Amino acid sequence: MDVRAQLASVFHLDKCIGCHTCSLACNNLWTSREGTEYMWWNNVETKPGTGYPTLWEDQGKYRGGWELRGNSLVPRTGRRLGILSNMFFNPALPTMDDYYEPWTYDYEHLFTAPPGDTPPTARPVSKITGHYLDVEAGPNWDDDLSGSPIYAKNDVNLASLTPAEQEAMFRIEQMVFFYIPRICNHCLNPACLAVCPSGAIYKRGEDGIVLVNQEKCRGWRFCVSGCPYKKTYYNWKTGKAEKCILCYPRLETGQAPACFHTCVGRIRYTGLLLYDAERIEAMAKAPDTELVEAQRRLILDPADPEVAAAARRSGMSDEWLAAAGSSPVYRFVKEWGLALPLHPEFRTLPMLFYVPPLLPVAASNKTGSYDLTESGFFGNTGNTRAPLRYLSALFSGGNTGIVTDALARLWAVRSYAQARSAGNISESQAGDLLKKSGLTAETAGQIAALTSLPRFNDRFVIPPYRREVDIQETVNPQKHQGQTGFGFSRTPGRGL
Amino acid sequence: MIDLVLYGILPYLTVAVAVVGLIWRYVTNQFSYSSVSSQFLENRQLFWGSVPWHYGIILILAGHLIGVFFPRSIMAFNGVPVRLYILEGTALALGLLVLAGMVFLLLRRGTNARVRVVTTPMDIVLLVLLLLQVVFGIGIAIFYRWGTSWYVQTAAPYFWSVVTLSPKVSYMSSLPLLVQLHAVNAFILVGLFPFTRLVHMLSIPLAYLWRPYQVVMWHRRQQRGL
Numbered sequence: 011m012d013v014r015a016q017l018a019s020v021f022h023l024d025k026c027i028g029c030h031t032c033s034l035a036c037n038n039l040w041t042s043r044e045g046t047e048y049m050w051w052n053n054v055e056t057k058p059g060t061g062y063p064t065l066w067e068d069q070g071k072y073r074g075g076w077e078l079r080g081n082s083l084v085p086r087t088g089r090r091l092g093i094l095s096n097m098f099f100n101p102a103l104p105t106m107d108d109y110y111e112p113w114t115y116d117y118e119h120l121f122t123a124p125p126g127d128t129p130p131t132a133r134p135v136s137k138i139t140g141h142y143l144d145v146e147a148g149p150n151w152d153d154d155l156s157g158s159p160i161y162a163k164n165d166v167n168l169a170s171l172t173p174a175e176q177e178a179m180f181r182i183e184q185m186v187f188f189y190i191p192r193i194c195n196h197c198l199n200p201a202c203l204a205v206c207p208s209g210a211i212y213k214r215g216e217d218g219i220v221l222v223n224q225e226k227c228r229g230w231r232f233c234v235s236g237c238p239y240k241k242t243y244y245n246w247k248t249g250k251a252e253k254c255i256l257c258y259p260r261l262e263t264g265q266a267p268a269c270f271h272t273c274v275g276r277i278r279y280t281g282l283l284l285y286d287a288e289r290i291e292a293m294a295k296a297p298d299t300e301l302v303e304a305q306r307r308l309i310l311d312p313a314d315p316e317v318a319a320a321a322r323r324s325g326m327s328d329e330w331l332a333a334a335g336s337s338p339v340y341r342f343v344k345e346w347g348l349a350l351p352l353h354p355e356f357r358t359l360p361m362l363f364y365v366p367p368l369l370p371v372a373a374s375n376k377t378g379s380y381d382l383t384e385s386g387f388f389g390n391t392g393n394t395r396a397p398l399r400y401l402s403a404l405f406s407g408g409n410t411g412i413v414t415d416a417l418a419r420l421w422a423v424r425s426y427a428q429a430r431s432a433g434n435i436s437e438s439q440a441g442d443l444l445k446k447s448g449l450t451a452e453t454a455g456q457i458a459a460l461t462s463l464p465r466f467n468d469r470f471v472i473p474p475y476r477r478e479v480d481i482q483e484t485v486n487p488q489k490h491q492g493q494t495g496f497g498f499s500r501t502p503g504r505g506l
Numbered sequence: 507m508i509d510l511v512l513y514g515i516l517p518y519l520t521v522a523v524a525v526v527g528l529i530w531r532y533v534t535n536q537f538s539y540s541s542v543s544s545q546f547l548e549n550r551q552l553f554w555g556s557v558p559w560h561y562g563i564i565l566i567l568a569g570h571l572i573g574v575f576f577p578r579s580i581m582a583f584n585g586v587p588v589r590l591y592i593l594e595g596t597a598l599a600l601g602l603l604v605l606a607g608m609v610f611l612l613l614r615r616g617t618n619a620r621v622r623v624v625t626t627p628m629d630i631v632l633l634v635l636l637l638l639q640v641v642f643g644i645g646i647a648i649f650y651r652w653g654t655s656w657y658v659q660t661a662a663p664y665f666w667s668v669v670t671l672s673p674k675v676s677y678m679s680s681l682p683l684l685v686q687l688h689a690v691n692a693f694i695l696v697g698l699f700p701f702t703r704l705v706h707m708l709s710i711p712l713a714y715l716w717r718p719y720q721v722v723m724w725h726r727r728q729q730r731g732l
């Protein structure tokens with residue numbers, strides 16, 4: 011057993027209001043520079059929809075993630091020799107048009123326009139070329155389905171649905187959608203890293219954050235196509251890849267990452283998970299529908315004395331072990347089985363987990379008017395508006411059982427909390443639901459508390475880093491202090 | 507006199523500039539080492555430029571090196587006329603391939619607005635010099651046939667005379683003008699090497715072929731590994 015710690019996260023989708031505050035916080039901090047304007051290390055997309063960059067989930071197009079060939083795990087991008095032979099032209103690279111061309115507006119014109127019959131307008135101007143531009147796409151162009159069925163219809167995850175189910179979904183589509191905020195998953199088996207010919211990407215041993223060494227990156231661009239989540243980006247100005255750094259400079263000073271800290275819906279949780287590094291590969295090879303279970307098995311119980319002993323042997327401090335013990339992520343993912351990985355079938359073992367949205371059918375319009383009575387909102391258990399198969403295409407590699415279980419538990423917790431606080435459902439009804447979903451009243455109370463009433467320190471359990479102590483043997487901390495987050499203080503430029 | 511400068515001094519000068527420049531750039535500004543690819547901004551034209559250019563030029567450079575390092579085997583190979591024709595034909599075809607690639611690349615630089623934004627003056631200088639080099643090379647292949655054979659008897663010995671620090675200037679100065687232009691332009695390219703995007707040639711990541719897929723680094727442990 012080789013026990014390591016991973017700073018992992020949970021996003022509770024029922025709580026996301028799609029406000030994009032997270033994206034802006036990140037953008038203000040890290041990507042409001044030339045070359046990175048189009049990057050949204052954190053983005054929020056509407057599901058069903060095609061996302062950002064367009065159709066990122068379509069691995070036939072971008073060839074990201076891993077695939078099982080026989081019994082070996084191979085990056086879909088190609089084997090090593092194949093990758094090297096594609097260095098001059100990466101056939102699967104998304105281009106700027108797959109994201110969008112960043113723009114600003116010609117505000118100057120508002121002041122300089124000659125007098126005329128109509129008020130002047132500020133036309134959009136490309137931030138790349140400075141030319142006028144017809145805006146055709148943006149980072150959240152399909153926000154709230156954008157008033158069009160096109161985005162929803164092209165969602166890759168619909169492929170697994172029968173025509174009848176798809177049709178039902180599109181009737182439903184007029185009334186249901188939900189948001190998925192996405193950041194880099196800081197995977198246990200990162201594909202971005204595996205396909206980097208320069209060896210510039212690495213996973214930090216201590217906390218599992220995946221970073222690109224800017225000095226070593228040579229701009230070969232395979233990480234961009236290799237990451238199945240499209241969470242590595244190419245800086246067109248410097249010719250280097252950049253990605254979410256999980257705000258490690260903030261974490262190392264005890265602060266939550268900016269997108270977590272600012273989240274308006276308070277949907278985000280972060281904390282440590284312990285895992286057995288020796289079993290990563292074996293677990294990543296599980297069949298599609300067993301991947302969620304495999305990933306859960308990989309995560310170890312910090313209260314288990316054997317695990318704790320092994321963790322100490324590999325150099326983990328008692329403080330970190332204690333932080334792992336009170337991690338909200340561990341509870342959501344392993345104890346409660348509520349939080350699921352996004353697209354586990356990409357086999358990168360993502361370390362960001364989502365509590366799937368409940369989206370219950372609350373009413374019908376069969377009578378021509380909005381009818382709340384039919385199913386009785388809080389009596390309804392199984393009737394979710396997003397087809398189970400759609401949710402399981404997203405969150406469980408097609409295993410509907412896992413999603414059903416999670417939804418049943420969420421529903422039971424909600425009923426339980428309603429029974430206690432609002433009384434609009436009877437205690438016995440709530441009790442039945444709890445029993446069916448296999449939860450005790452005590453657990454349901456804990457889930458409800460951590461879902462709706464968590465304080466800052468319940469949501470973010472950040473282990474003490476003591477980075478200054480860690481680095482002083484190899485780097486002069488005084489020198490380190492004067493450097494930018496990336497480790498050097500020269501203005502990044504292109505070539506010489 | 508001019509011959510001495512061109513074939514007795516220039517090669518040493520440019521190699522010295524290249525070595526010092528490369529070390530200086532690597533030590534002071536490793537960040538600037540990159541392929542500075544613009545595929546992200548423009549995809550389609552690049553394919554028709556970059557792929558023929560790179561594969562063609564790698565084979566052509568390899569041919570030049572084989573001529574220098576294994577002159578006897580080239581001579582032996584060319585001993586049979588059919589083989590000589592095949593070799594010459596291949597070389598010319600590759601030359602035309604890289605010419606087409608280079609023309610595409612230059613056109614792309616000039617016409618695509620996005621690509622123009624990331625084009626430095628040095629990029630243009632480099633592309634033009636490379637284009638000239640290719641044109642000279644093709645000209646030689648057409649006007650001074652059987653170069654695969656006479657190259658190993660003129661340029662290859664000259665190369666070794668430079669390496670052994672006794673440059674035989676007359677080996678080069680007696681060659682036709684086109685060949686001399688090809689050689690001098692090559693020296694210039696060597697000298698410019700550290701100051702252009704050509705540095706990406708030094709980053710060919712062969713180590714990737716045997717490195718494990720995953721890379722994990724620890725703050726306090728110096729070694730990296732799984």
Ligand code: SF4
Pocket residue numbers: 193194195196197200201202203220236237238239240241242253358
């Ligand atoms: S999500 Fe992050 S760690 Fe995982 S493959 Fe993509 S960039 Fe790498």
Ligand code: SF4
Pocket residue numbers: 025026027028029030031032033054189191272273274275276277
């Ligand atoms: S800030 Fe929070 S609630 Fe708002 S979009 Fe981002 S994740 Fe959702």
